[in-house]
Amino acid sequence: MFKPFSLFVGLRYTAAKRSNNFISFISLVSTLGLMLGVAALIVVLSVMNGFDRELRGRILGMVPHATITGYNEPIEDWQTASERVKQDGRVIGTAPFIHAQGMLTHAGQVRGVLVQGVDPQAEANISIVAENMVVGSWEALGEQRFGIVMGDLLARFLGVQVGDKVTLVLPEASVSVAGVNPRLKRFTVVGLFSVGAELDASIGYINIKDAARLKRIPAGVEGIRVSFENLFDAPHAVREIAQNLDGYYLISDWTRTHGNLFQAIQMEKKMIGLLLFLIVFVAAFNIVSTLVMVVTDKKSDIAILRTLGATPGLIMRIFMVQGILIGLIGTLLGTLLGVVLALTVSDLVAWVEQLLGIEFLSADVYFINYLPSQLNWPDVGMIASAALIISFVATLYPAWRASKTQPAEALRYE
Structure with missing residues (x-):
């Protein structure tokens, strides 16, 4: 038999078609929300790093x-x-x-x-x-x-x-x-x-x-x-x-x-990062709601597994696999999308300006006339790690609730 058993069952539950399409929809929304949150964080922090680099290179190149x-x-x-x-x-x-x-x-x-x-x-x-x-x-x-x-x-x-x-x-x-x-x-x-x-x-x-x-x-x-x-x-x-x-x-x-200028940029970077992390938290709450509904939908399956000898810890790990898989897919896709956008956002904005005939950053108003971006891999690692940790924590309560399911209560009306 495929080992470990909890991973095998958890993957089967995740890949299987559900009778309740609403649960599948919420699961997809959770994955997309996490992906967009991670991508937005990477892109915005890269742009802030780009502005910091330009200010440091231009102003402190003169001062x-x-x-x-x-x-x-x-x-x-x-x-x-x-x-x-x-x-x-x-x-x-x-x-x-x-x-x-x-x-x-x-x-x-x-x-x-x-x-x-x-x-x-x-x-x-x-x-x-x-x-x-x-x-x-x-x-x-x-x-x-x-x-x-x-x-x-x-x-x-x-x-x-x-x-x-x-x-x-x-x-x-x-x-x-x-x-x-x-x-x-x-x-x-x-x-x-x-x-x-x-x-x-x-x-x-x-x-x-x-x-x-x-x-x-x-x-x-x-x-x-x-x-x-x-x-x-x-x-x-x-x-x-x-x-x-x-x-x-x-x-x-x-x-x-000029210290106040750079302190202001660092403060803005931290505050914007904190606000965008709310997107990741919202996606984590979606993971919680998704797993709670899955646990409710799979009560009879849980009861059968318990009667066959599955321990509460095994049941808990089965449902943790589902939540962690959603978090892992969302984080990987978001990281990939964020890195690609961070590396190309300057060219994309320039193309949009040329297409629409407008100028987002005028040289007469701002000290640069393009959108700078600097991808820092430590930032990417920090964002991806935080998203994975939040996703892992979000699975604990639904999985614990599943492990507390009593077989007799679950099968009473089956």
Whole structure:
């Protein structure tokens, strides 16, 4: 005889045609509900991972992982300090900087801007701005005096193109024979970049030598940008590095400047995952109702098996096989469907946009114009495991109820 006996009978019960078609329908709904719940969870979490990846790559590709700045004075011997920072194995690059906040004006248009004075060569090693130039050249910052590279949105607001002149106004007054005047300097636009984030409308880059002249820093730089191999090492690693340097320094990292944004994304991911898990729970309740009806329908069969010597444990395992099989089929189909959709959702959405002639994510509103997706296999394993565990737990009560069936009571009216 086929062993184990409970698996044999459980599979026969599952595959056999039932006299009650409603039970078969509920069983199918349970399987489909579990499949859709698992697939929806995988797809949505993959899309959230995709947005997280894009934000991390675009914004933190422009914003430094950490900065070390002088304590109320420039860092004069910044080359030595930079070399000591690089000795830490977690650091992949450093670059000096001088920053200033001001306004750019052109043809009557005024826009606030954060101006970063950088070394073009060093900055290209820790920032993605050089890789995202759309017009002009990043290298022009080192070739032309008082040149500026700005985001394409900022250039659009000001109405400028490469080769145009813009005036930078700093909130610092200079005293001359004509009186007290704001500090002004004309720059030539030598390039435009686009990373698809709000930084395109608020940041500009100039040569660090020009920034030193503009801010009247005779020697040294204001600080050093530090890029880490793992950006999550930045908060504690930059503190350790600064403590090993000579002198006093101020430190900052990306969690202070943009940490709230990424915490919000992680919170949304958890909440959406929790809400979508309700679909899996609903499917599990369907498994419970399906097995309860099956137990009611098979009372006479259970009584016969009990009179032939079947133990309550054997009866319980028979009906657990049915519930677990529903959960297993629903989970496997849902996992397969979810993985396929997660890998193709970007292309599917692009095809729908082209077919209907609409744009779900406009580049003028959002920082990207497509639906990103990143499939994480640990997420898939967690979702599939949770669905199987929920399905297993859902079988316990109906199977226990079946094991408590009394043969005499069940066969009284047969």
